[in-house]
Amino acid sequence: MDLQHWLGRATRAIQDWADTFGPYEPHPSLQVDDRQFAAAFEEFTGRLKDNYPFFHPHYAGQMLKPPHPAAVVGHLTAMLINPNNHALDGGPATAAMEREAVARLAAMFGYDTHLGHLTTSGTIANLEALFVARELHPGRGVAHSADAHYTHGRMCHVLGVASHPVRTDGRGRMDLDALEDVLRTGEVGTVVLTTGTTGLGAVDPVHDVLPIAERYGVRIHVDAAYGGFFTLLAGAEGSEGLAPEPWRAIARCDSVVVDPHKHGLQPYGCGAVLFRDPEVGRFYLHDSPYTYFTSADLHLGEISLECSRAGASAAALWLTFQLLPPTREGLGAVLAAGRRAALRWAELIDASDVLELYQRPELDIVTYFPVLDPPALTAIDAASARILADGMAANPDPVFLSTFRAGRDAFAARHPGIVPDADGARVLRSVLMKPESEHHVDHLHDRLEELARAV
Structure with missing residues (x-):
């Protein structure tokens, strides 16, 4: 894929669309001298070289890599319009793309019904999941493995709920006996399971925890921010195949978070939160005096704690999924x-x-x-x-x-x-x-x- 060619096509396509609304001149206050811009741009590109080569195979450090060219083109093209996916009047086209992309994520995890949306990060996605957990089990805390991402302890603090770290076994997975010890106290309303810890890539035994959670009447949230897309390899033949049980069990969990800006080939920031029960949308209810009036359909801002969100992120994910869908073959x-x-x-x-x-x-x-x-x-x-x-x-x-x-x-x-x-x-x-x-x-x-x- 020739990135430069398609970036050129992107700017021309948006300009052709803009021209249908009639001629206009940008305001003089926005004009910048080309020589002045050239000097600033030279300094800018020079400073960007103070980076590690995340794109190169010799970079084998943190979970960093460049987005797919399709995501770059999709993001830039929509960014030239700059839609806001908070309300339908801020981004009708990209809101529809977000719904379609999120539906594909829900299908990937096996959700028959869902309520969900993109977020600016996995941290915010987990915050939303824990917010709903707090509303469903007020006064009860959250249990997560000691090797889970530190965001869970932080977000519990933000939400004013108790955080209960659970020890892990010799493979970095949540220890089930230790979990039962915590659940017997009656102080926990939600268990967070991680399918792919950011430190070791360990996968908690979701399928084994489900019956325990049912016995104690607690919810299960899956933090699949890093490893979520590996569900595509569950049960696959060959050395790269994964044991299917923990991944298939996600379909029976109450909520799940995944970060397309990791294995979904997207630029930062693009996270997603999905709830199996659409009725949890009632906890997001709020009113706004200047939005939500252009359509009776549900606006994405009505099911999100965030307000303004880049429609360009949804566009990038949607376009990428047209070429590399969230399937085993894609x-x-x-x-x-x-x-x-x-x-x-x-x-x-x-x-x-x-x-x-x-x-x-x-x-x-x-x-x-x-x-x-x-x-x-x-x-x-x-x-x-x-x-x-x-x-x-x-x-x-x-x-x-x-x-x-x-x-x-x-x-x-x-x-x-x-x-x-x-x-x-x-x-x-x-x-x-x-x-x-x-x-x-x-x-x-x-x-x-x-x-x-x-x-």
Whole structure:
């Protein structure tokens, strides 16, 4: 896809549409001298170079990558109009696109009915889900795994509800016995399960928690912000296939959050929240003296805590879904490549004499650490930090990683032979969410072995 060609087509298409309304001249106050703009633009593009190469397969650090060209074109084209998807009179076309795109997300998770919308982030999407949870179970708190995203503790604080972290097992999943201990107190109204933790990519056993939640009369919210699109690989054949049970069980949960700006190939920020029961829309009821009057249809602002939201985000997602739909053959093929890359790297680390897996990858996140003698937490922490810095500073052929801090008990559960001489240690972490990583894993591994041997 020729991005420059389609960006040109985008500006011409919007200008052709604008011309149908008759000629007009922009106000003189908006005019900028080309030479002045050229100077500012040169400084601007120069400053943007102070970034890591998120687009390149040698960047195997945080969960960052550029959006798909279709998303860029869709976003820019709609942005030239700048619709607001709060009310239908602010963005009728992009509001319809949002409804269609959200319906495809709901179908991906197996929801027969739904109420949902896009948000500016997974944080806001989770806030909305927990807001509804609070309204349905006033005075009762929220339980989530100790490895869940920190946003849940923060949003519980914002909402004025108690947060109950639940310990995890040796694979980073919520421990079911510990969950029952918390639920027996009667203080919890909602359990948050994570399908793809941002640190390790661990998947909570949603299917096993459902009967427990039913027994105690609590709701289940699924934070699938990072891993949600992996449901497309549930039950798939081949090495990239995932055990279907936790993913299929999402269809029976009360709400789910997913971030298209991660594996959905979208620019920041594009999150989404979905409720299985459309009746929860009653908790959003509010009035506005200057919106919602152009149509009797439901306005997206009437089911959202946010007000102004970029219609361009909905347009970008809609256009992307026309080309790469949320199906196993569409976006699923993109995720499968990243998962194959993670599994391949795990195999290489298993065979290495200088690197060791911290935890076997479930999705596309690989965690590992240098083999040392003696294998002490303080030494592992220092060596991981050194490899991280040396990899980024290497010239030529840098490699970009990230780290994950593992507590002493978590380390001992996975590697009982480690000397526990500290509260925890940093291990190296690589997110292989770019499908191109599949063809660069061998090179990345060779470079990491070189760096580990130097340390």
